Amino acid sequence: xxxxxxxxxxxxxxxxxxxxxxxxxxxxxxxxxxxxxxxxxxxxxxxxxxxxxxxxxxxxxxxxxxxxxxxxxxxxxxxxxxxxxxxxxxxxxxxxxxxxxxxxxxxxxxxxxxxxxxxxxxxxxxxxxxxxxxxxxxxxxxxxxxxxxxxxxxxxxxxxxxxxxxxxxxxxxxxxxxxxxxxxxxxxxxxxxxxxxxxxxxxxxxxxxxxxxxxxxxxxxxxxxxxxxxxxxxxxxxxxxxxxxxxxxxxxxxxxxxxxxxxxxxxxxxxxxxxxxxxxxxxxxxxxxxxxxxxxxxx
Numbered sequence: 001x002x003x004x005x006x007x008x009x010x011x012x013x014x015x016x017x018x019x020x021x022x023x024x025x026x027x028x029x030x031x032x033x034x035x036x037x038x039x040x041x042x043x044x045x046x047x048x049x050x051x052x053x054x055x056x057x058x059x060x061x062x063x064x065x066x067x068x069x070x071x072x073x074x075x076x077x078x079x080x081x082x083x084x085x086x087x088x089x090x091x092x093x094x095x096x097x098x099x100x101x102x103x104x105x106x107x108x109x110x111x112x113x114x115x116x117x118x119x120x121x122x123x124x125x126x127x128x129x130x131x132x133x134x135x136x137x138x139x140x141x142x143x144x145x146x147x148x149x150x151x152x153x154x155x156x157x158x159x160x161x162x163x164x165x166x167x168x169x170x171x172x173x174x175x176x177x178x179x180x181x182x183x184x185x186x187x188x189x190x191x192x193x194x195x196x197x198x199x200x201x202x203x204x205x206x207x208x209x210x211x212x213x214x215x216x217x218x219x220x221x222x223x224x225x226x227x228x229x230x231x232x233x234x235x236x237x238x239x240x241x242x243x244x245x246x247x248x249x250x251x252x253x254x255x256x257x258x259x260x261x262x263x264x265x266x267x268x269x270x271x272x273x274x275x276x277x278x279x280x281x282x283x284x285x286x287x288x289x290x291x292x293x294x295x296x297x298x299x
Contacts, residue, residue: 020246027242029252034235036261039109041228042268046105049221052210054100054228057217059206062236063199068238070196086185089194090201092178097202098209099171106164110278113262115168117150119257122176128246136267139250142288146256149284152277179243179251186244196242201264256285 038058045054070077080086128134136255182194217225242251260282263274274282 003236012261021250024242024246024251025254027207027238027245028114028251029257031235031238031242032255032258032261034231034238035258036113036265038228038231038235039104039113039262039264041224042101042104043109045221045224045228045294046101049217049225050210050213050215051098051101051105052206052212053214053217054225055094055101056203056206056210057225058097058101058232059093059199059202060224061245062233063196065230065233066192066195066199067238070192073190073192076190077196079190080193080197081188085181086189086197087201089181089185089198090180090205092181092294093198093281094176094202094205094209096174096178098206099167099174103164103167103171107168108272109262109266110259110272110274111233112168113259114281115151115165116175117147117259118169119172119175119179119246119255122173123124123179126176126180139253143253144251145291146288147286149256149281149288152281152284182240182243183247191240191244192237194244195236199236229230243257253288256288 042054042058100112100116107115178198185194188195242254263278263282266272267274
């Protein structure tokens with residue numbers, strides 16, 4: 001056995017020994033980088049293209065890029081013991097994506113991403129009230145601390161909130177439904193099957209929305225749509241895997257990682273320099289996510 005093969009096997013064995021919350025943290029980190037890149041590309045696209053068309057191509061592109069993965073999984077990716085419950089993912093996917101794209105056209109990226117972090121509180125409240133999961137004091141504390149970090153970042157922006165802020169709040173609520181549904185289905189569905197139904201099932205809904213304002217993209221616009229689809233494919237697959245390996249209330253604090261990732265991407269794309277509140281809030285967010293991972297790993 002070659003050294004390279006032996007090292008690969010050891011790495012795979014170490015990966016399998018990681019606790020679920022550590023795996024969730026890794027996948028959500030990948031998700032954060034991918035979705036922040038997609039947010040920047042969406043902001044560019046909204047300058048010339050309708051939101052419905054952008055959202056349609058976002059999910060279509062992601063579906064195409066992930067097609068080889070679906071083929072490799074074989075029949076397992078089409079096995080859906082609870083098809084009607086799985087079909088709701090398509091609805092959550094379409095509504096959440098469309099709302100956030102509409103918001104990105106008007107609201108600064110950092111503000112929109114930060115407001116969307118209300119989703120962890122919605123997830124935990126729903127999970128606790130419905131008796132789906134036991135939400136301990138440590139998770140509540142870590143998530144609330146992360147939420148406080150979000151408020152620290154967007155404090156100046158809350159003085160004059162545009163009407164599109166409601167769309168971000170709606171997207172956050174629907175994302176919470178998406179997370180809880182994935183967690184429920186993760187017990188008897190392959191993660192890739194959930195990605196397939198979410199992306200593929202959302203296309204007819206989004207096509208109907210895009211039809212009313214459709215126009216053929218120019219070559220430059222097509223390149224941006226391609227980039228959005230690629231980033232969305234990576235982010236979607238990583239997010240579903242995170243929710244599949246750990247409880248949703250454990251995963252949600254790590255979604256806060258998207259904020260500093262978006263701040264870096266926005267600076268690289270638009271030259272926006274985050275202020276002191278952004279960095280202070282990001283530090284609080286990282287601290288809360290790190291605390292949650294260590295706490296859950298020990299328990």
